[in-house]
Amino acid sequence: MRNVLAAAAAALLLTSISACDFVRFPGDGGPEPTIPEAPPETPPGAPGPPPPVVDDDDFETPVETPDGETPAEPAPGTPPDGTVPDPVDATDETATPPVEVPVDEAPVTPEPETPVVVPEPEPEPLPEPVAPVFSYFQPGVLLAGSGGGFPDQVVHAPGMLFPIKTAPAVLQSQVFAFGGGVAGGDQCDARNYSAPWRDNFCETRSANRTTPFCPVAKIHQGQDIRVGTAADCKTLRSQTADARGLHEVIAVEDGIISSISTYTVKLRAEGSIYNYMHLNMKRLAVTAGQSVKAGDLIGYVSNDFGGTPTTIHLHFEVIQNTADHGWVHVPPYLSLVSAYERRENGPGEQLEPEIGVASTQDVFIIPEGYEIIE
């Protein structure tokens, strides 16, 4: 009796080893499963059930059939030569030929009917979206009631640096936002420093300035840039004008400082002239005629305006020799957006314009006797 039991255990061991091979690696030299009945016809290429999961439990807990019965052991009768018919399509000429199994191995224990399907490789995970580092309204979408913008979608100064070296910046109207001549309020209002960027090229002004890029005359020829934070604004405001030196302004391209006037520094580059206005003119880091490299310090953000101070901001202009118009002021907004993205090494998020505000036809009517300056 003991010998019989030992032999049974040994046979079971060998049977198990044989079985596990073809479950994992069909067609790998191991025996193909013996299918008690022909499987239902499956169209070539049709998806099948998932591959069986083999673990220890499979051999300790019998799997029940849907009617609650333990599946019966496959009937003996495997051909002695070990050949088995193709489980999918025995008439398929391209099917793998039957594989012979050495006859000296233990009898094959057939597995339950389980078509083996190679699992589809999992799709490559999409890269994580990069969080935008700032948000901006599209070019030409001016603040409601501030004028008619030009929906220019061209980077006119590709490769230029952002004119502020490191501090956070908000492109925004000075006149029509908090603390401006039209809007009123406090220029150091925190909302001025958290708003999405907004184009203010072509914004309404009293002086009869034009450019072919604006739909009407009497416009703002540059982009206003608020720099730092509301706390910075208050700090700068509490300082004397000559002492201000918090936010560094840099050369956006290689070039020469062609002129320094009352409140303007001009950087002449190839085919372009960059105008920096309202810097602290008492603390400039450059002199007229000096050659500069992109990134060199020019000065600091302030509010110098020839004796009549404006809000604390940088007014930035780009004058270019364009093919269509010759030397004219071009919209700097998208060039600044791209430059800031490069500085911050992250994309900006373009926002949809608000419904019912700002369009290219939205022209601000200046009240009689009212002057809108910078």
Next chain:
Amino acid sequence: MNRTLIISGLFASALALTACDRVFQRPADTSGTETAATDTPDAALTEPGLELPVRPESASSGAVIDWEAARRDLAARSADDMEGSFSVQSGGDAPPVPVFLPSGPVAAQSGEVAVRFQPTSDGYYAFFPSETYDIIVNGTNVVMTGPDAGAEPVRTDAFNFQPTTNGAQVAFSRYGADYLVEFECKEVVNGMPACITEDEAVAFARDLAISGTR
């Protein structure tokens, strides 16, 4: 004892099944498909390069300069006409555009910064101070063209005046090069620069004379 043997046999069977995927581990397939599948997870682990938005851009190009016409016009200027005017080197080392400067004598006023002439890689600029405004004359052979630019633009001899945030400017073209005269007001009255009229600005630009060529 019998029960012990049976249990041992079952245990051995289970142990064999647990280990069999190691025992019969298929050698790595070197076919392209398998290799690609193997490489995919590694590639996914690699940090993808950050790609910033790509937008339409202007591109620069060089203007074609009519040097022959410039030399002819320079030669036509009389010696009397050029007396006292700003002297600019001509020849191979001259700026890459014909140089236009004021035809008459230009001198810095007392206490003012000096007149400057500076060749650049694309042309030149010249700075002239005056009592109420500074003047900067720029010449360039670089043209910025937008992605939607149409046919070759036609330049005229017109003088295009524009008031600016800090004064005014006049643009014109000659010999294929483009010029910009900037007037920088030294005083701002009520926030508005009003140091020069359009007539004065255009007259100054018209009076510029060719003063150097290659």
